[in-house]
Amino acid sequence: xxxxxxxxxxxxxxxxxxxxxxxxxxxxxxxxxxxxxxxxxxxxxxxxxxxxxxxxxxxxxxxxxxxxxxxxxxxxxxxxxxxxxxxxxxxxxxxxxxxxxxxxxxxxxxxxxxxxxxxxxxxxxxxxxxxxxxxxxxxxxxxxxxxxxxxxxxxxxxxxxxxxxxxxxxxxxxxxxxxxxxxxxxxxxxxxxxxxxxxxxxxxxxxxxxxxxxxxxxxxxxxxxxxxxxxxxxxxxxxxxxxxxxxxxxxxxxxxxxxxxxxxxxxxxxxxxxxxxxxxxxxxxxxxxxxxxxxxxxxxxxxxxxxxxxxxxxxxxxxxxxxxxxxxxxxxxxxxxxxx
Amino acid sequence: xxxxxxxxxxxxxxxxxxxxxxxxxxxxxxxxxxxxxxxxxxxxxxxxxxxxxxxxxxxxxxxxxxxxxxxxxxxxxxxxxxxxxxxxxxxxxxxxxxxxxxxxxxxxxxxxxxxxxxxxxxxxxxxxxxxxxxxxxxxxxxxxxxxxxxxxxxxxxxxxxxxxxxxxxxxxxxxxxxxxxxxxxxxxxxxxxxxxxxxxxxxxxxxxxxxxxxxxxxxxxxxxxxxxxxxxxxx
Numbered sequence: 001x002x003x004x005x006x007x008x009x010x011x012x013x014x015x016x017x018x019x020x021x022x023x024x025x026x027x028x029x030x031x032x033x034x035x036x037x038x039x040x041x042x043x044x045x046x047x048x049x050x051x052x053x054x055x056x057x058x059x060x061x062x063x064x065x066x067x068x069x070x071x072x073x074x075x076x077x078x079x080x081x082x083x084x085x086x087x088x089x090x091x092x093x094x095x096x097x098x099x100x101x102x103x104x105x106x107x108x109x110x111x112x113x114x115x116x117x118x119x120x121x122x123x124x125x126x127x128x129x130x131x132x133x134x135x136x137x138x139x140x141x142x143x144x145x146x147x148x149x150x151x152x153x154x155x156x157x158x159x160x161x162x163x164x165x166x167x168x169x170x171x172x173x174x175x176x177x178x179x180x181x182x183x184x185x186x187x188x189x190x191x192x193x194x195x196x197x198x199x200x201x202x203x204x205x206x207x208x209x210x211x212x213x214x215x216x217x218x219x220x221x222x223x224x225x226x227x228x229x230x231x232x233x234x235x236x237x238x239x240x241x242x243x244x245x246x247x248x249x250x251x252x253x254x255x256x257x258x259x260x261x262x263x264x265x266x267x268x269x270x271x272x273x274x275x276x277x278x279x280x281x282x283x284x285x286x287x288x289x290x291x292x293x294x295x296x297x298x299x300x301x302x303x304x305x306x307x308x309x310x311x312x313x314x315x316x317x318x319x320x321x322x323x324x325x326x327x328x329x330x331x332x333x334x335x336x337x338x339x340x
Numbered sequence: 341x342x343x344x345x346x347x348x349x350x351x352x353x354x355x356x357x358x359x360x361x362x363x364x365x366x367x368x369x370x371x372x373x374x375x376x377x378x379x380x381x382x383x384x385x386x387x388x389x390x391x392x393x394x395x396x397x398x399x400x401x402x403x404x405x406x407x408x409x410x411x412x413x414x415x416x417x418x419x420x421x422x423x424x425x426x427x428x429x430x431x432x433x434x435x436x437x438x439x440x441x442x443x444x445x446x447x448x449x450x451x452x453x454x455x456x457x458x459x460x461x462x463x464x465x466x467x468x469x470x471x472x473x474x475x476x477x478x479x480x481x482x483x484x485x486x487x488x489x490x491x492x493x494x495x496x497x498x499x500x501x502x503x504x505x506x507x508x509x510x511x512x513x514x515x516x517x518x519x520x521x522x523x524x525x526x527x528x529x530x531x532x533x534x535x536x537x538x539x540x541x542x543x544x545x546x547x548x549x550x551x552x553x554x555x556x557x558x559x560x561x562x563x564x565x566x567x568x569x570x571x572x573x574x575x
């Protein structure tokens with residue numbers, strides 16, 4: 001069978017890639033600010049490292065491929081760098097962001113032919129690479145301290161152990177046989193401070209996402225479907241065993257879901273193209289995230305879910321082609337060959 | 341058996357231009373599964389070498405006695421008996437390595453490369469060229485295994501030649517070289533690392549081939565002079 005070459009977007013208007021990417025950068029600012037407020041300037045150091053390694057890696061490949069360096073001005077490498085930087089814990093050693101940034105651009109994007117050709121979301125590919133390769137370094141977050149007052153992030157850069165905490169989902173996974181009620185009362189698992197921190201970060205991503213919707217960079221259907229799927233499927237699983245399953249609100253407040261909904265799933269290259277395809281893409285991601293968080297061995301599964309659905313995106317596009325103006329019905333699926 | 345290829349040609353094919361792992365992409369299952377360390381790769385490579393030598397030689401000896409329509413079962417039986425020999429030898433002399441490699445030793449039977457050489461070469465050539473072909477092809481395969489094993493071991497464990505005593509006895513225990521102690525890319529030990537490594541090796545081989553071709557190009561143009569078309573409109 002012949003897969004249709006779909007490279008998106010097909011729209012013809014004056015919006016260029018670098019304008020879109022600039023809007024995305026603006027939309028990440030509230031999230032970055034909130035992360036920095038709660039977890040210290042380590043986040044900013046990570047961002048500088050990921051962005052510069054992304055730009056350097058892209059420049060290197062462009063040089064090797066004899067392409068003009070002006071391609072860098074489309075800001076897509078910048079956005080990839082920012083997205084990876086926002087996923088990494090504030091207390092990683094310096095080589096983690098550098099490796100992640102270079103992996104995203106070299107293996108995730110340029111190996112497949114550059115912008116528009118990559119089957120996977122480069123930021124998520126890099127995050128999955130780091131998560132599998134360095135599970136310890138990537139899952140230790142500094143405890144959300146009194147904002148900006150402590151300097152533990154400086155020690156952590158030098159590689160020594162600073163104050164450590166876990167993400168909300170990590171803490172939940174490690175609760176063992178504790179019932180939910182005991183978990184919330186026990187010390188040392190998930191302090192209310194941490195919940196506040198993560199929920200604030202999630203709402204900051206939401207603000208950025210709403211800005212993107214307002215600017216018509218992304219549509220509202222995809223994030224809404226994803227978050228709704230998470231909430232509904234999460235509630236369903238939780239309803240069976242409220243003492244041991246993650247409460248549905250925590251699925252959303254753990255911040256990775258909101259971040260992914262607005263900034264990762266909406267990637268126009270590696271996701272589905274048609275609106276119906278996007279909705280199915282979001283539903284698939286949501287169900288996979290819930291499955292991994294409930295039954296998987298990793299506490300959070302957003303990166304893996306997105307990568308798996310990236311695999312499925314061409315098939316989704318194949319079966320959800322919209323009706324073309326002038327045709328009686330949409331040509332989709334395998335039968336499209338005979339009809340034409 | 342009109343024209344048997346020269347020994348030189350067989351060597352060049354097996355080691356480089358028709359390398360079973362990098363060009364034919366045969367035997368990928370063991371290639372991807374056991375190359376997590378240098379010693380595992382070398383162990384499996386040597387076992388494959390032994391099996392291929394035996395099978396190619398025997399197949400070549402009986403090549404005129406086996407009817408064409410039952411040749412594949414006959415070849416598989418021969419290969420299976422040599423794999424059993426290799427398995428028993430490994431149990432006798434390198435028992436720990438045999439346990440590490442586990443199912444991949446019996447699985448040498450299913451390595452397409454071995455059946456491929458038996459059918460494509462040994463059944464059409466005399467025993468001596470068949471032996472030579474077996475040696476070259478399996479050396480080509482083993483060198484890829486070993487390169488991949490070294491690459492993955494250095495990045496994934498930060499060491500090289502660790503556990504060589506499993507293959508070479510206790511005197512090899514201190515051959516281990518430690519590169520990093522606090523930097524281990526776990527991904528390289530896991531299956532994705534094998535795919536990345538193989539892809540990089542294939543790319544490297546293609547790069548070298550392309551460079552060699554580029555260097556040859558002027559020569560070809562020079563020899564092509566005689567066959568150049570000449571405009572003859574005036575006559």
